[in-house]
Structure formats: structure tokens, C-alpha cells
Amino acid sequence: FNHVDITIHYHSGDETNGMHARLVAATLEPRRSDFQNDDIRWASRWDYILVSMPHTNIQWFSIMNSLVIVLFLSGMVAMIMLRTLHKDIARYNQMDQEEAQEESGWKQVHGDVFRPPRMGMLLSIFLGQGTQVFIMTFITLFLACLGFLSPANRGALMTCAVVLWVLLGTSAGYVSARLYKTFGGENWKTNVLLTAFLCPGIVFVDFFLMNLILWVEGSSAAVPFGTLVAILALWFGISVPLTFVGAYFGFKKPPPVQTNQIPRQIPQQSFFTKPVPGIIMGGILPFGCIFIQLFFILNSIWSHQMYYMFGFLFLVFIILVITCSEATVLLCYFHLCAEDYHWWWRSFLTSGFTAVYLFVYAVHYFFSKLQIIGAASTILYFGYTLIMVLIFFIFTGTMGFFSCFWFVNKIYSVLKVD
Numbered sequence: 001f002n003h004v005d006i007t008i009h010y011h012s013g014d015e016t017n018g019m020h021a022r023l024v025a026a027t028l029e030p031r032r033s034d035f036q037n038d039d040i041r042w043a044s045r046w047d048y049i050l051v052s053m054p055h056t057n058i059q060w061f062s063i064m065n066s067l068v069i070v071l072f073l074s075g076m077v078a079m080i081m082l083r084t085l086h087k088d089i090a091r092y093n094q095m096d097q098e099e100a101q102e103e104s105g106w107k108q109v110h111g112d113v114f115r116p117p118r119m120g121m122l123l124s125i126f127l128g129q130g131t132q133v134f135i136m137t138f139i140t141l142f143l144a145c146l147g148f149l150s151p152a153n154r155g156a157l158m159t160c161a162v163v164l165w166v167l168l169g170t171s172a173g174y175v176s177a178r179l180y181k182t183f184g185g186e187n188w189k190t191n192v193l194l195t196a197f198l199c200p201g202i203v204f205v206d207f208f209l210m211n212l213i214l215w216v217e218g219s220s221a222a223v224p225f226g227t228l229v230a231i232l233a234l235w236f237g238i239s240v241p242l243t244f245v246g247a248y249f250g251f252k253k254p255p256p257v258q259t260n261q262i263p264r265q266i267p268q269q270s271f272f273t274k275p276v277p278g279i280i281m282g283g284i285l286p287f288g289c290i291f292i293q294l295f296f297i298l299n300s301i302w303s304h305q306m307y308y309m310f311g312f313l314f315l316v317f318i319i320l321v322i323t324c325s326e327a328t329v330l331l332c333y334f335h336l337c338a339e340d341y342h343w344w345w346r347s348f349l350t351s352g353f354t355a356v357y358l359f360v361y362a363v364h365y366f367f368s369k370l371q372i373i374g375a376a377s378t379i380l381y382f383g384y385t386l387i388m389v390l391i392f393f394i395f396t397g398t399m400g401f402f403s404c405f406w407f408v409n410k411i412y413s414v415l416k417v418d
Helices: 047-051 060-094 097-102 120-145 156-167 169-182 188-217 225-250 275-282 284-302 310-337 344-352 354-369 375-413
Strands: 004-011 022-030
Touching: 060 284, 060 310, 120 156, 120 169, 120 188, 120 310, 120 344, 120 375, 156 169, 156 225, 169 188, 169 225, 188 225, 188 375, 275 284, 275 310, 275 344, 284 310, 284 354, 284 375, 310 344, 310 375, 344 354, 344 375, 354 375
Parallel strands: none
Antiparallel strands: 004 022
């Protein structure tokens, strides 16, 4: 009864005589409710609750300092690349054929740089799914910034993401088919089917197993069986057909670029230009952009705190894309200068390695911030974490690949080759 004030009167009694406290009177006074006129808009009615949520007082100075550092490094990388490339192209174009043969550098691999990679079908599938995830994430965060996906409306963010992913099956099929044909692939049916089922199938199986554990435990967080059927219906009924439509247009691309018949021998590489060290170093800077926001996102998922700073998250998302692109392009340039033309998979894995750092951070968060007891809860945490890591791996790898794809096409298109 929160509309009255209740006052209880009692006598303390005498413990020496064995008498305990007794109720002697009770009074009730009705409380009047006051309505105040305010300038708060209807769309902002939850802001006073969101702002007062615990553990959401972000250290703005620290975060902005990190963002300024990332932007400064990105600008420096862009300046170095533009100046160095301009000098390289001018020098190569002024050389005659005999001098060019004695020269070393990225020009020497122009006949092999577009040689199709190994496991080109798998790479094209990842890139198709990554494009789909990128567009879905961009639109979802943009709508959240505009206030259409309020955290007060539970499930709105996830529902929007799932619907967008289903409708963007055309983009996945188109990109996957277009790149697969660029690699010289001919098994177009296998490519389309794997694009439609491989990555979504892994995510759905993992999600279903985690949901099965929730069912067994009798948790209210379990997704109802009807909802799972509806998701399958959207997947098979809308996303898969749209993937086939996109692949139909993607396979109309012209034949791939011609390369040298005999592959060029790759010189002995230094430690820093070898594949593994370069891939490990490539994910450090992109992870530095997101680890602060990652802490609050994990809090919102596992510590039941409401996340509402979508404007800042959208800014971090844009900076992450830029950082992945520039870091991968920089390492790709170094590898080409060392006459190593195997850049297809390396560009994808360099920025995609950020997901490994994400997984390591999630493990650290599990042991340092959470007090989870029981095998079922532990399996649930790492099961859902693997879904997040897989999606993040595909997304960041796609950003790095297309940046390098544009970069390689750009520099070799302006190069005069006899």
C-alpha cells in the first residue's frame, strides 16, 4: 500500500518480567499524489532511469583520449601510404624495361598478385556473410542512434537485427558468387548452398544447444519452441531464396584477370613479413578501439545492466572499420614490397584476428568480473561467446579484405606494365 503512511506504536516491554514488546496503536494517513507538468518528451521518458543505472558512469576523458589516438594513428598511416606510393609509382613508371627487371618491390609481382587463392570457395563464403553482417550492423546501430530501438523496448534490437539479416541474403549471395567467379570457381551450386547454410548453420546449432540447456534447467530465458520455428521459417523461406537471387546476378561477372602461367618464386621473408607475425600484429590496433566499449557491452549481457549509449557505439563502430582497413592495407603493402603476393587470405585473417583478442578478453572477463558457478552456466557463457566471436571474425575479416582488394586494384591499375 504505497498510497498511505502507516505508523506503528508499540510498548517495548520488560525483559526481566518476561514481557515482550506489544502493539498498542496503529495510524494510517492517506498520501496525496501530485502530478507535475514537465518538458520531457515521450520518446525520452526512460532517460532518467537509464542515466541512473549502476556502473555506467563512463570515464569520458579516457575514452575520448583513446579515440583521438586511434584517429591520429589512422591519419599517419594514410599519409605514409599516400606519399610512399606516389613516389613508388612515379619511379616505376619512369624506368625502362631493363631497369625494372633489376628493381625489387611490389611491381615485380604484378603478374601474380591476382592469382586465385587456395580454398577460394571458403573465402568467398566468409566474405559474403561478412558483407551481410556489416550492412545489418550498420543499419541497426544507425536506427538505434535515431531512437527507434529504445532499450526500454525489450527485444527490439535483436528483432531488428534478425529481420535485417534475413532481408540481406541477396547481398551475401551476390558478393560470394562474384568473388568466387573472380577466383575462377565453377561449382556455383555448392558455393550458393554453403553461403546460405554454412555460417548461419553453425550459429543456429550453437544457439539451439545453448537454448536446450536453458530448457533442461527450466530457465525463463529459454527461447520458446515456436520462436525457433519462426526463425527457421524466415531463414529457409526468405533468406535462402534471396541468397540464390543475389548469386544469380553475381555469377554474371566477366572472367577473372589473367596471371602468369608459372608462379613467381617468393624470396626469403623476414620475421615481420611472415604470415603469422603479421596476422597477430594486425589485430592489436582494431582491438584497442573497442575494448572499453566491450566491457560495457558484456556488462549489459551478463550483468543485467541496460546499454543505451548507441551513439557512441556507432562512432566506435565506424572507427573500428577505418582502423581495420588501414592496418590491413599497411601490412599488405609491406608484404607486396617483400614480393609476397599471397594477400587474399592474409588480408582477411589480419583484421579477423581481432576476434581472437575478443575471445581472450571474454575469458578474462569471465574469471575476473563474473561469479558463475556450475557447468551449465559456464557452457552457456562460452557458447554464446563463440557465436559473438565467429560473427566478429567474419565481419572484421571482411573489412580488411575489401580494403586490400580496393588497394591492390588501385595501385596496379595506375602502374604501366609492358
